[in-house]
Amino acid sequence: MKKLLIPLLLALPAALVANELVDPPAPDGLRRGGTILQDNPAPPLAGERAGIHRATRNYPEQPPMIPHPIREYQVDKNFNQCLVCHSRSQSVQTGAPMVSITHYWNREGQALGAVSPRRYFCTQCHVPQHDTRAASDNRFKGIDAVFRESQDN
Amino acid sequence: MLKFLKTYWQVFNRPASYISMGVLSMGGFIMGIMFWGGFNTALEVTNTQEFCISCHEMQSKPYQELISTIHYTNRSGVRAECADCHVPHDWTFKIARKMEASKEVWGWIFGTINTHEKYEAKRRELAEREWRRLKANDSLECRNCHEFESMDFTLQAPRARAMHSTYLASGEKTCIDCHKGIAHHLPDMSGVPMGLHEVDTPHLDRYMQQRFATE
Numbered sequence: 001m002k003k004l005l006i007p008l009l010l011a012l013p014a015a016l017v018a019n020e021l022v023d024p025p026a027p028d029g030l031r032r033g034g035t036i037l038q039d040n041p042a043p044p045l046a047g048e049r050a051g052i053h054r055a056t057r058n059y060p061e062q063p064p065m066i067p068h069p070i071r072e073y074q075v076d077k078n079f080n081q082c083l084v085c086h087s088r089s090q091s092v093q094t095g096a097p098m099v100s101i102t103h104y105w106n107r108e109g110q111a112l113g114a115v116s117p118r119r120y121f122c123t124q125c126h127v128p129q130h131d132t133r134a135a136s137d138n139r140f141k142g143i144d145a146v147f148r149e150s151q152d153n
Numbered sequence: 154m155l156k157f158l159k160t161y162w163q164v165f166n167r168p169a170s171y172i173s174m175g176v177l178s179m180g181g182f183i184m185g186i187m188f189w190g191g192f193n194t195a196l197e198v199t200n201t202q203e204f205c206i207s208c209h210e211m212q213s214k215p216y217q218e219l220i221s222t223i224h225y226t227n228r229s230g231v232r233a234e235c236a237d238c239h240v241p242h243d244w245t246f247k248i249a250r251k252m253e254a255s256k257e258v259w260g261w262i263f264g265t266i267n268t269h270e271k272y273e274a275k276r277r278e279l280a281e282r283e284w285r286r287l288k289a290n291d292s293l294e295c296r297n298c299h300e301f302e303s304m305d306f307t308l309q310a311p312r313a314r315a316m317h318s319t320y321l322a323s324g325e326k327t328c329i330d331c332h333k334g335i336a337h338h339l340p341d342m343s344g345v346p347m348g349l350h351e352v353d354t355p356h357l358d359r360y361m362q363q364r365f366a367t368e
Contacts, residue, residue: 008244050295068310070224072221072222072223072335074334074338074339076338077341078338078339078340078341078342079334079335079339079340079341079342079347081351084331084347084348084352085312085354087350087352089350089351090348090349090350090352093349093350095311095315096310096312
């Protein structure tokens with residue numbers, strides 16, 4: 001019994017150190033260390049923001065963000081709910097911005113009669129906004145801020 | 154056989170000689186209540202969601218699609234179940250719909266839509282039947298809860314207000330003309346107008362290419 005106990009006692013600090021090694025904090029600081037083995041409650045789901053205004057794009061190529069809830073919008077090969085308002089034929093009537101002409105181009109730059117399949121799935125680039133705090137610090141600056149700073153210097 | 158029936162008809166046709174008028178009328182009254190109550194109870198049972206999704210076909214496809222929609226999962230806890238949208242509330246129309254539904258029993262027996270593939274192949278046909286029904290009755294099942302007279306346009310989004318105060322108000326369009334696929338996934342919508350126009354689908358371009366290629 002004693003023979004067994006001594007190596008066990010020796011192994012204990014080693015196991016604690018190993019625990020630190022296998023369970024470090026996340027490199028981006030989003031998760032504290034020593035939490036992998038714990039069961040923590042999930043943060044509450046953030047609700048979609050309703051009635052928000054269209055946001056200025058931070059740089060010219062930014063896909064515009066969606067300023068309205070898109071809960072249960074069907075976008076699949078059968079149907080695209082977004083195009084009910086945003087398609088070329090509907091946008092004037094509905095007052096929604098028309099999907100840009102680039103969405104009608106195929107890879108060769110030829111304009112098609114309908115939205116090109118490679119640009120068809122809206123939420124690949126366009127995302128709605130949620131009521132939530134940023135998970136980590138974000139030091140991103142919009143193109144205007146960068147311009148202003150470069151002019152000041 | 155005919156003689157046997159004839160004997161019974163004679164008994165049936167003859168005035169009662171042993172049973173009193175009171176027993177007959179009261180008995181008829183009580184039996185009437187039991188029959189009518191039983192009939193209506195059975196009818197109501199077939200109107201419950203539990204009854205609908207007791208079939209694999211309804212449980213695995215339409216019900217699963219309904220669960221995540223606003224009509225089933227929402228903050229205020231008001232829930233529209235199968236019969237609220239698919240069965241008229243008024244008695245005459247309800248009975249008519251129930252008689253139509255006997256075809257669904259046929260479909261269930263012969264497994265018309267009992268696999269994913271079969272269901273997807275029939276989705277357009279099934280959807281079209283419901284669109285046609287709602288178009289014909291001016292979206293009655295929508296209006297059982299969403300009354301046009303009770304809508305406050307000032308609380309609607311500008312786009313919704315613009316549509317409801319014109320097309321819906323004039324009766325030119327009805328709910329289902331724009332609000333298709335609110336509780337279940339839509340089938341291939343090529344050729345089906347959604348609101349005022351048909352919506353582009355990725356197939357459209359393929360159709361056009363095929364057409365021009367054959368011409």
